[in-house]
Amino acid sequence: MGSGMPIANISNKLTTLTSLTIRKISGLVSLPEGMLKNNKNLTYLGIGDCQELTRIASPDVVCSCALLESVRISNCPILAYLPDGLLTTSLKKLVVQNCNGIQLLPVTQALPSLCKLEITGCQELSSLPSGLDYYISLQELAISNCDMLTSVLIHSPPSLRKLSIFCCNRKPESVPSLLDFTCLRELIIADSPGLTSLPIRLESCSSLEVLKISKLPNVESIPSLDNLTNLHELKIFCCDGLKSLPNGLAITSCLTHLKTLEIGGFWKELDSFPAFQVTSQLETLKLWGWPKLKSLPEQIQHLTSLTCLEVESFDGMEALPEWLRNLTSLKYLDIRGCKNMMYLPTLEAMQCLTKLKRIFILACPLLKERCNKENGSEWPKISHIPLIEDKCWCGELIEEKVSLPHSLQPTAYSLQLNLFHFLLSNEIRLASEQVEPVKDLHKLHQWIENQGLIQTAGTNAPRPNGGALEFF
Incomplete structure (x- = not known):
């Protein structure tokens, strides 16, 4: 919509709204007074891509939104603050995305119903709302690309189940602790060059089921995983400073429930893949390589329950190993970004993979050419596979x-x-x-x-x- 004036013209006629979404209105500085004041049953408010918006509404108007359950504000670059009255006791979900002007979230009362808080791309935000540990219903907290936010985990909401931290580009003032995150089920920390270490007491999160650590170039070690016996999905990849895997995965594995594992992309000077041990019941495995590696880790040949194997960025490897034939449960084989890969296992070995349904080859120019249906030397090895993809x-x-x-x-x-x-x-x-x-x-x-x-x-x-x- 081109101008904010049509909204002002019709706002007094709208009195029964329960959901309101406003997007791409040029010239809109503030919502018309009647828009919120006259719709006391409003439960959802979404505002996005309003480049001139400086405030939502006056405080007395916002206070009339007592039934709000979900608020999403995105791409309003000069919006300076969220009015306190917008954050009601009935609020269940608050998402603030790409609002560079917001410096703080003025929460002056407990938010007992808040289940999800997501803050993304708020470059001037310097702190999270105080009293997060009193948000008794908060289950999901996601923080991304907030460069002025120098301390993230200063609170431990008692019910928090999922914590995501992305794009932390500045080093935190202090190393946070996960000691009291007793209900945490999923932890994701990714794309954060500012982090030099992970939160301490990770091992105390014994309820964790999903742990994803990726693209942390300045992290050199990961705490022990020995106590995380409930993990069923673990990802540690593209951490350039990492030279070894943590206890619990490196020598003997206590991760008896693990079904999905993604690891690799570590210190580029390593000549071999760091030692790791996992349960034979593992179903999905992705391995990231680096230029010095010339082969896959041999221990994976014993993972007889594996149904999905993906290898990526093994530039030094020219052929997949013959022992691949041992993975008799394999259904999906993905090979990505292995620029010097030329050979699959022998025809006999490939025919042992009787359950293989799909092979996917991407950004492997030499192998792709050899798997050409018309005249490729590797084609007979895969011609029996139902689905072959190279794009x-x-x-x-x-x-x-x-x-x-x-x-x-x-x-x-x-x-x-x-x-x-x-x-x-x-x-x-x-x-x-x-x-x-x-x-x-x-x-x-x-x-x-x-x-x-x-x-x-x-x-x-x-x-x-x-x-x-x-x-x-």
Whole structure:
């Protein structure tokens, strides 16, 4: 919408709203007084991409929103603050994204209903709301790209189950502690060059089920994982300063429930992969290499329950090992970014993988050429596999796995979205003329938008390109 004036003209006529979304209105400095004051049953408020917005509304007007349950404010660069009255006792979800002018969140009362707090891209924010440990319902806290925020984990909300920290570019003033995070189920720390160490007392989080540590170039060690016996998903990758794996994974493994493991991308001077031991019940394994590695770690040949194996960035490796034949449960094999890879295991070894449904080769130019259907020397080794892919069309939903509505799960699966690798591989390709249209794709796009996620590209019909969608 071009101007804020039409909103002022109609605001007095709206009195029964329960949900209000305002986006891309130029010239809007503040919401019209009647917009919030006259809609006392408002439970959702979303404001986005309003470049001139300096305040939401006057304090006395905002106080009328006593039933608000969800607030999302995004891409309002000169918005200076959130009014205290907007943060009501009924508030369950607060998301603030890319509001560079906000320096603090003025919470003067307890928020007993708040379940999720997400703060992203608020460059001037210097501290989190005080009293987080009194937010008895807070289950999810996500902090990303807030460079002035020099202390994150100064509170321990008693009910917190998921903690995510991304894009921490400055070194914290103090090393935080996880001692009292007794209910924490998922911890993600990623893309943070400012961190030189992980929070202390990680080992005390015995309830952790998911731990993801990635892209921390200045972290040189990781605390022991011995006590994290409930972990079923563990990821430690692209940490350039790491020379060894932590106790609990390095020599003897206490992680008896582990089903998914992603490790590698460590100190580039290591000549071999750090020792690790995992339960034979592991189902999914991804290994990141580095130029000096010439082979895969041999211990993985004993992981007979493995159904998915992915190897990436093993530039020094020319061939996959013959012992791959031992992975008789393998269904999916992905090979990515191995620029000198030329050979698969022998035909006999590949035929031992009777359950293999798909092989995916991306950014491996030599291997791709040898697997050419027309005259490739490696083609006979894979010709029996039902699905062979060598292009990343638009790939899996980004690394953060999102729970899709049940009705959309088949759609998401057939799309095989992998936006993460699509963007990072620098191999953006045109979609094939033979791509089949996917039924109800528009529903998936709508669901993604409702979740506040970013869409990059999509199509619902065969055509030369994927049809770039608007970034928002």
